[in-house]
Amino acid sequence: MLLSARKISKHYGAIQVLNKIDVDVYENEIVSIVGPSGAGKTTLLHLLSTLDRPNVDPDSSLFFKSTNLFDLKDTQLSKFRNQNMGFIFQFHELLPEFTALENVCIPGWLAPKHANNIIENKAMDLLKRLGLEDRLNHKPLAMSGGEQQRVAVARALINDPKIIFADEPSGNLDTENAKQLHDLFFELQKQRGCSFVIVTHNQELAKRSNRIVRLKDGKIDS
Numbered sequence: 001m002l003l004s005a006r007k008i009s010k011h012y013g014a015i016q017v018l019n020k021i022d023v024d025v026y027e028n029e030i031v032s033i034v035g036p037s038g039a040g041k042t043t044l045l046h047l048l049s050t051l052d053r054p055n056v057d058p059d060s061s062l063f064f065k066s067t068n069l070f071d072l073k074d075t076q077l078s079k080f081r082n083q084n085m086g087f088i089f090q091f092h093e094l095l096p097e098f099t100a101l102e103n104v105c106i107p108g109w110l111a112p113k114h115a116n117n118i119i120e121n122k123a124m125d126l127l128k129r130l131g132l133e134d135r136l137n138h139k140p141l142a143m144s145g146g147e148q149q150r151v152a153v154a155r156a157l158i159n160d161p162k163i164i165f166a167d168e169p170s171g172n173l174d175t176e177n178a179k180q181l182h183d184l185f186f187e188l189q190k191q192r193g194c195s196f197v198i199v200t201h202n203q204e205l206a207k208r209s210n211r212i213v214r215l216k217d218g219k220i221d222s
């Protein structure tokens with residue numbers, strides 16, 4: 001087991017968005033989170049990836065292997081996230097003033113695991129693998145949506161995370177680019193043995209994934 005969440009809840013005022021949810025993510029699997037708009041998919045992804053904390057509940061826990069992530073302080077958590085988790089968002093969220101190569105390098109520079117030149121070589125390899133060898137020095141605005149999303153994938157992989165979280169990663173891509181991005185996820189899963197947790201409205205991706213978590217009315221609808 002890679003990630004294991006027990007009884008996690010989130011409410012905003014009187015609105016109970018998530019009610020004692022249990023989710024497991026195994027090594028080397030692709031899990032899709034699906035459900036109607038407003039069901040709490042993004043909220044769940046943020047809780048699982050520690051970008052947000054759930055409501056305090058003595059029965060709740062979030063384990064990454066043997067570490068209870070709820071025990072970590074915010075500064076420890078950011079370090080943990082940077083070193084173990086990758087993130088891909090709907091609107092890529094690349095930094096506009098930096099080049100593709102720099103955007104990919106940044107999480108690597110922040111995690112002082114390797115020297116900068118090693119990170120840069122790795123970023124170049126990743127971008128080349130994703131067919132972006134001619135775009136290394138382009139800034140995000142000078143790239144297409146599909147290219148920007150592939151840069152975001154490279155950025156998510158730079159620190160070799162065991163788990164990658166994605167929120168509607170293909171939501172802004174046309175059918176062909178969406179399919180290519182999904183193919184890439186399955187290829188990376190196979191090659192690197194990493195896991196993906198993907199919020200998606202895309203039926204084709206949900207069907208291809210190893211498991212589907214359906215959210216409805218704050219609960220998992222199985």
Ligand SMILES: Nc1ncnc2c1ncn2[C@@H]1O[C@H](COP(=O)(O)OP(=O)(O)OP(=O)(O)O)[C@@H](O)[C@H]1O
Nearest residue numbers: 012015017035036037038039040041042043044199
């Ligand atoms: N910061 C917040 N304050 C108050 N309510 C919030 C907040 N964030 C989310 N919500 C509410 O929580 C519910 C779940 O939101 P969430 O973004 O998780 O839904 P979602 O399933 O991702 O929807 P979509 O498919 O439209 O992205 C919604 O009703 C939303 O209005």
Ligand SMILES: [Mg+2]
Nearest residue numbers: 041042043167
């Ligand atoms: Mg959402």
